[in-house]
Amino acid sequence: MSERNPLLSGRPLRSPDARLDATAAVDSGHPDARAEQLVKGGVDWFADLDRQVDQTVMTSNVSKHYRMGxxxxxxLDDVTVNIAAGEYISIxxxxxxxxxxxxxxxxxLTKPTSGNVFIDEIDVAQLDANELAWLRCRKIGYIFQSYNIIKVMTALENVTxxxxxxxxxxxxxxxxxxxxxxxxxxxxRLxxxxxxxxxxxxxxVAIARAFANRPAIILAxxxxxNLDLKTGEEIIMLMKEMNREQGVTVICSTxxxxxxxQSDRIIWMEDGRIKRIADRDEVKITVSQMSDHQ
Amino acid sequence: MEKAEWQIGELRLRADLVWALAMSSLKVRMGRAFITGLTIATTTAFMMYLLTMPYADPNAPFHDGVAGMMGLRTDRDAGEVQGFLLMFVMALLVAAAGVLNTMLMNVSQRYREIGTIKCLGGLDRLILFSVLVEAALLGLVGAGLGVIIGLAISLLLSVADYGGAFWSHVGFGGLPLKVIFVLLIGMGLTTLGAAIPAQIAAKMPPIEAMRGEK
Known part of the structure; x- marks a missing residue:
């Protein structure tokens, strides 16, 4: 593809290690300051793109169609979303x-039928097999519903x-x-x-494995x-702590x-489309309004 | 295709990881490996027996060429030589069917694991090579066992038929070549049987591999 994403033009390209420096800077100051700053403006991120210097994940008009007979x-139907570095997003x-x-x-993990996915300004569709493996290895940590721990290995082997x-x-x-x-x-339990x-x-173990290579993004x-409520909350808290400590972007569906x-922003999906994106604070208001009406 | 100024790294294939994955897989699935090994051993034992059977003929000299390697006397009529070759090819086909099927099952039951490894950044080649190394080792050990069994049977039968007189007539000159030949067949079959599903699994998008499709 010779055509570059117009949203990216003129932006500095970062090396993978630049992220660590950025993280360190945040850690030394207020852990939440950066997240707050990024979240402000929430839904309307098209309005001031220049502010979104640190966005990690960007999808533009991503669709995925399956043929069934x-x-x-x-x-997925035309999904466009921007996620900033260090954000904790719930879907x-x-x-x-x-x-x-x-x-x-x-x-x-799969190719969209149309549209593009950018991770740290890298168009995923243009990567060859080795580069994709690198991306999965270094940039992204995956956490699955069914854990997907390799059964024949110990906890430590899975993480290493x-x-x-x-x-x-x-x-x-x-x-x-x-x-x-x-x-x-x-x-x-090593x-x-x-x-x-x-x-x-x-x-x-899956969380430890996902964080092992200090990824930029955790996809959960x-x-x-598959967990009871208390364990589930512990898992979410653990992810939130890692998100805060390491400045990792967490995208978690639930x-x-x-x-x-725990989330900074919440994205609602329906029928393959984004129905609504909201800040956590807005959601609290909505919930309280709803309870007022009752 | 322009690839912009991205700072994307490259992963290198690590031979130690290939070996470690193959060994851990063999160790963990010992029971299955044992059964696969046994399949290879029995089929290669039959081949080895066929190849060394003419030892039983105290007058059999050994000749060069295919017939020589098969231990056949080239002064026998062509029909007899063809008969032996046909039997050998049949043995090979039976072995191929059994081993290919076993290896196919062996690998396709691991799609989920392979998908997970890909999600963690495992290279396609790492998956492919580790499965191939595992299969080749399995083939080597199984065929080694088969060679010993096959040779033992044909020697025992010869001794039973001809008694001690047999030993003074037998020539072991062609034996190393036969042993290598059978070992290569055993390794080749297991590796080939594993190569096809492993290649499919390694190339599959990880999410499809994890669903265990295909």
Missing amino acids: EQIIKA MGPSGSGKTTLFNCIGG LPMLFAGLPGDEAQDRGVEILGRVGLGD LHTPKELSGGQQQR DEPTA HDHKMLA
Whole structure:
């Protein structure tokens, strides 16, 4: 593709490591200051694009169609969304609303039928197999509803695997794996296999694995759907803490309204389209208004 | 295609990871590996037996060429040579069908795992090579076992038929070549059987692999 996205013209290109510097800067000051600044203006991000210097994920008119016999199913229909670095985004919507498809498109796990996905200004569609693998390895951490821990490996092996893929020497990967598993509260479960771990513990392993290479983006597709409420809340809190500490952008889909409290912005999807995008504060107002009417 | 000024890195294929993944997969699925190995062992044992059967003929000299390698006397009539070749080809086909099927099952049950590995940044080649290395090792061990069994059977039968006199007539000159030939067949079949599904799985978009489709 010779045509560059017009929204990107004239913007400085950043190296992958620049993100770490940005994160450090935020950490030294007010952890929430940057997120607040990015969230302000919320829905109307088309109004002042120049302010959105640090956006990480951008989809432009992304559609994904499946053919089912004679019918064409529009799993995603013209979705355009901008997500800033360091934001915690929740995506709400009934099953079949296109949440998972949007995740897969953003995460480079499937190709959209039309439209483009940009991650840190990189058009995912233009990447070859090796570059896609690099993107999945270094830029994005995935958390799935069904954990997808590799069954034949221990917790520690699962967490070190992406670091080994990234080229880290074995002992360094191991040290960091131990450290990060300790961070998610599994310091005493390093050598357990998934069979010996509860659902919540497996999801913690998945979180540790997703954060192992210090990604820029965490994509969590219904991470709490298979967990009880308390464990689910713990998982969400853990992701929020990592989001705050490391400045990672978190995009998390959920069915549960109780899980929204941690998010900076909430995106509602319906029939493959974005129905509404709102700041957390707006949502609280809506909820209280609704309860007033009752 | 212009690729702008992106700072995107490149992952390198690590031989140690290929080996580690292959070994861990073998170790973990020991039971399945054992059964696959047994399939290879029995079929290669039959081939080895066919190849060394003429040892039983105390007057059989060994010749060069295909018939020689098969241990056939070239002074026998062409029909007999063809008969042996036909039997060998049949054995090969039976082995191929069994081993290909086993390897196909073996790999296709791991699509989900392969998809997950791809999500974590595993290279297509890493997946492909680790499956191939695993299959080749399995083929080598299975065929090694088959060679020993096949040779033992044909020697035992020869001794049973001809008694001690057999040993003074037998020539082992052609044996190393036969052993290598059978080992290569065993490894080739397992590797080929694994290559096709592994290639499909490695090239698949990770999300489809994880759904276990195809």
